[in-house]
Amino acid sequence: MEIVILAVVIALVAIGAISGLVVSSRRKKQLPPSAPPSTPTITAPPAEPHVGDEAETPRDESRRTIEEVGLPTAEEAVEAPAAVEDPVVAEPAAPEIEIPEPTAGRLVRLRARLARSQNSLGKGLLTLLSREHLDEDTWEEIEDTLLTADVGVAPTQELVERLRERVKVLGTRTPEQLRTLLREELLALVGTDLDRAVRTESGTDTPGVVMVVGVNGTGKTTTTGKLARVLVADGRSVVLGAADTFRAAAADQLQTWGERVGARTIRGPEGGDPASIAYDAVKEGIAEGADVVLIDTAGRLHTKTGLMDELGKVKRVVEKHGPLDEVLLVLDATTGQNGLVQARVFAEVVAITGIVLTKLDGTAKGGIVVAVQRELGVPVKLIGLGEGADDLAPFVPEAFVDALIGD
Structure with a gap:
């Protein structure tokens, strides 16, 4: 019995020794040393000022008493404040109205x-x-x-x-x-017996209506603006209709001419309906009691059919207000006989009543006056003699022929 007990004790001691060796060997397999953890830096919030603390070191400086400060009087304090205009958002100055040169002579x-x-x-x-x-x-x-x-x-x-x-x-x-x-x-x-007066009186309560036609590049829009100056110089009030909506700068150009003589310009969106703008121009002319409405039309010659439709529609809507008193065809005198081809197309599209010859000062081909009158059967009523604003003049045969043959 004692022998059995002794064997058990020896077995337990051996097992304990073996366990200690295993544990000891595991402890020797240590991980590689790592960097010691950094100590976090704690930033304290700035101390909040307390009531009574000075914002900064006080400085010695002179101070004024209440008696030394100039305060407004009671009357000044109750006055309405004066508005100061902001130059950035101020309305632009209205253009100065020019006085055109008289047309007589x-x-x-x-x-x-x-x-x-x-x-x-x-x-x-x-x-x-x-x-x-x-x-x-x-x-x-x-x-x-x-x-x-x-x-x-x-x-x-x-x-x-x-x-x-x-x-x-x-x-x-x-x-x-x-x-x-x-x-x-x-x-x-x-021809000295032709009626060369530009008809601008309708004979009714409505304004006289003048439609200006011609190919782009002949000076059509400029001529419309200059004609407005001629009429204003003769004491007539004018409304302009910018019905040439297919040329980007035409409406702006016409409006500039109108502003210079105080004539209002009726315009619409680029590419809009020309007939609608012509209708509105005559409507505004009636509302304002204007003497004359001048309508600048598009001058495209892509197809005769398209031109006929467009000008025909403008003429029809204008005549809803009253008669169309004058249709002026603008021709470039420097194109000579080639300009007669354009003239024939417009004469077939709309009933031309008068001719305006522009750039007559830059050519020695004054005979175009005779040729175009013979071709269309209508008189030359106005001629352009230069780039100046007042260089559009009524055509006087005697003065023209005297200029041709000299003194």
């Missing part, structure tokens, strides 16, 4: 400028007619001179035939006699 005053560029025609004819012997070659030269000046074939033949007859009857020819003869024949060719 305007072409006569501009005659010298016209003569400088036009009288090569007259001088050329006088030189040829002054030759001692007027043979066939000379008459051919006279004919070529007239054709070069864009007088046209039929009018040129008529003029040469009449000059031949009168020179033959005249016999001897002094320079003064030749000048008188040539002046009379040119006046007969231009």
